[in-house]
Amino acid sequence: MKTALVLGGTRFFGxxxxxxxxxxxxKVTIGTRGETTDSFGDRVDRIKLDRFDKASLMEExxxxxxxxxxxQICYASHDASIAIDAFKDKVQHYVFTSTLSVYGFLDHTCQEEDFDPYTYPISYVKSENVSYQEGKRQAEAVFFQHAPFSVTAVRIPIVLGEQDYTKRLLFHVDKVLHEEGIGLPNQEAEMNFIxxxxxGAFLAWCGENRLNGPxxxxxxxxxxxxxxxxxxxGVVDKKAKIMTTITDENASPYGVEQSWTMSNERATAWGYTFTNLQSWLPSLIQYLAKEKENIKLT
Structure with missing residues (x-):
């Protein structure tokens, strides 16, 4: 891999x-509408385009x-379809960021074969007309059934980090710091994170190795x-107030009613070595707690 185009490379794990x-x-090119600044300077090339407009994607x-x-920003079958039209003669491999959500909630750890995009019925829709889960399922189906180039669909769980604009982990840190209630329907439910x-590193690795499939x-x-x-x-030295009555104000963004986990055995078998969750999660929580305390003091 000598050249790459990144759609959605100006924030969070992009x-x-x-x-x-x-x-x-x-040699990296970023495709962007030009509305978000980045810190890459002259290390990257840039193309101004609208990812969701077929004419723009093709012309630019x-x-x-x-x-x-x-x-990074393909959310439905419409998005996948216009990408195929735009890039069919311009790319050898496509890495599409998908999601754990394609599986729904199963009674076991999710394996890749639990959702089959090669046979899933396609309905051409825009993202605003379908759920996030169905949009990603449809996008995978279009890519794997119709793309003339090889495709990797990387299914990821909730992503955590210092630049997480969703602030879902920060929600919990903030609630514990301020001794406010957190609504959790099932404290024993387990989750995966990355x-x-x-x-970012795994996506790049998939492109480098041109892995085909989900x-x-x-x-x-x-x-x-x-x-x-x-x-x-343990980090903030305060006791959490866990509530079983869920309200709009206290509802945890991680408030799943059952365990929602995935296996990374396929990627491991392909040669990738993942980090251990406990090697970085405590330090991330410490960072968020310090950031929150600094904001409160100022």
Whole structure:
């Protein structure tokens, strides 16, 4: 992989993806609407385009070609379809960021074969007309059934990191710091996570190796919500107030009613070594707690 186009490389783990590619010596182009600044300077090329507009996507990439396209912002079959039309003669491999959500809630740890995009019925829709889960399922189906280039669909769980704009982990840290209630329907439910650094590095690795097919990516080990809260309690030295009555104000963004975990055995068998969740999660919680305390003091 000598050249790559990144769609969605200016925030959160898209930034980590670009950094990982640059570290590998890849010549990176970022496709962006130009509304978000980045810190890459002259280390990257830029194309101003609208990822969700077919005419823009095709016109702004005329005469260009890349070894790999990394697509962070594909949410439905419509998005996948226009990408195929735009890049069918311009790319050798496509890495699409998918999600654990394609599986739904199962009674076991999710394996790649639990959702089959090669046979899933396609309905051409835009993201605003379907759920997040169905949109990602449809996008995978279009890519694997119709793309003329090879495709990796990287299915990731919730991504954690210092630049997480969703602030879902920060929600829990903030509630414990301020001794406010956290609504959790099932404290014993377990979840997987991945760090923003590892998400970016793994995506780059998939492009480098041109892996074909869907693959799960998460840190080794899962954690129960109860143990996650205990980690936060240990860092901030306060006791959490867990509520079984769920309201709009106290509802945890991680408030699943049953365990929701995935296996990373396929990626491991392909040769990738994932981090252990406990090797970085406590330090991330410490960072968020310090940031929150600093904000409160100022």
């Amino acid at each position: 930034v980590n993806l670009v950094e990982s590619l640059l570290q590998k010596g890849v 990439t005329v005469g260009r070609a890349w070894d790999v396209v990394f697509d 760090s923003q650094q590892e998400a 693959v799960n990516a998460c840190a080794n080990d899962s954690i129960s919500l109860q143990d996650l809260i205990r980690l936060i309690e």
